[in-house]
Amino acid sequence: MSKKEMLLYGFMILFLVTGLIVTISKTPKKIQAQNAKQQETQATPIPTPTVSENLVPAPVPVPVENKKIETPAVKNKVSSSVETQSVKDYFSAAGVMSLDGKDDSKQYSDKDIFSATKGLTVSAWINPATLQFAKSEGTGYVHWLGKGKSGAQEWIFRMYNKENSENRPNRISFYVFNKEGGWGIGSYFQDAIKVGQWIHVVGKVDGKKTYIYKNGALRDNDVYSPEIKITNCGAPLSIGSRDKKSFFEGKIANVRVYNRALSGSEITAIYNVEKSNFS
Numbered sequence: 001m002s003k004k005e006m007l008l009y010g011f012m013i014l015f016l017v018t019g020l021i022v023t024i025s026k027t028p029k030k031i032q033a034q035n036a037k038q039q040e041t042q043a044t045p046i047p048t049p050t051v052s053e054n055l056v057p058a059p060v061p062v063p064v065e066n067k068k069i070e071t072p073a074v075k076n077k078v079s080s081s082v083e084t085q086s087v088k089d090y091f092s093a094a095g096v097m098s099l100d101g102k103d104d105s106k107q108y109s110d111k112d113i114f115s116a117t118k119g120l121t122v123s124a125w126i127n128p129a130t131l132q133f134a135k136s137e138g139t140g141y142v143h144w145l146g147k148g149k150s151g152a153q154e155w156i157f158r159m160y161n162k163e164n165s166e167n168r169p170n171r172i173s174f175y176v177f178n179k180e181g182g183w184g185i186g187s188y189f190q191d192a193i194k195v196g197q198w199i200h201v202v203g204k205v206d207g208k209k210t211y212i213y214k215n216g217a218l219r220d221n222d223v224y225s226p227e228i229k230i231t232n233c234g235a236p237l238s239i240g241s242r243d244k245k246s247f248f249e250g251k252i253a254n255v256r257v258y259n260r261a262l263s264g265s266e267i268t269a270i271y272n273v274e275k276s277n278f279s
């Protein structure tokens with residue numbers, strides 16, 4: 001090998017080694033830069049679901065067709081904010097509604113999940129401000145939650161006045177109807193009621209019977225089928241009234257509608273989860 005060749009090889013080796021060093025020294029920077037970019041992407045804030053200040057998440061007592069649904073509970077005892085949630089098999093209006101007993105009510109457009117064609121469970125808390133309602137109807141009662149209007153009747157909750165012409169002092173009941181109305185069939189409890197006391201009420205149908213629960217306990221059940229056939233009609237879900245012929249005075253909270261008949265233990269679980277907010 002000539003001197004000239006040796007010099008040439010020497011330069012070539014130096015060139016390769018320098019290139020290798022440069023490549024090695026650059027490589028970590030490139031990786032770091034990529035990592036930084038990835039971290040930036042990961043660090044992008046994910047929008048958090050907005051929840052009203054008055055609502056706090058609560059444990060989930062009721063699985064709906066293998067899906068678990070977050071059930072927001074009410075933190076403050078008095079609030080006018082109502083958070084609604086509606087999925088395929090479940091609806092809730094969580095929060096406290098204050099109702100003046102004169103003309104206050106709230107309607108939610110008709111949905112299939114409000115109808116008891118398979119089964120239905122409706123859960124709510126009520127707190128009457130009077131035992132004798134100013135705007136009552138019929139023999140002396142108010143409809144405080146229900147789905148029905150003339151020619152499109154389905155189901156209702158009723159609370160009787162302390163004085164009424166059927167001698168049903170403050171009876172709280174849940175009835176189902178044929179769509180034409182007329183006589184309904186349902187279940188009730190009739191206890192001494194105190195003004196300002198929260199009561200948890202659940203009405204349920206399973207295709208054969210109506211059920212009513214008070215504070216997580218089954219109180220009554222009655223066979224309605226085949227006399228009554230509940231039809232999926234077009235009336236809205238109404239809270240505080242049914243069709244504005246009578247109005248509940250007081251508070252109604254956490255109205256939940258499940259498009260199936262919940263088990264007794266599921267109903268007790270709802271009561272147990274929610275009761276600390278309504279004591």
Ligand SMILES: [Ca+2]
Nearest residue numbers: 187220221222
């Ligand atoms: Ca009964």
Ligand SMILES: [Ca+2]
Nearest residue numbers: 110232233234
């Ligand atoms: Ca309907």
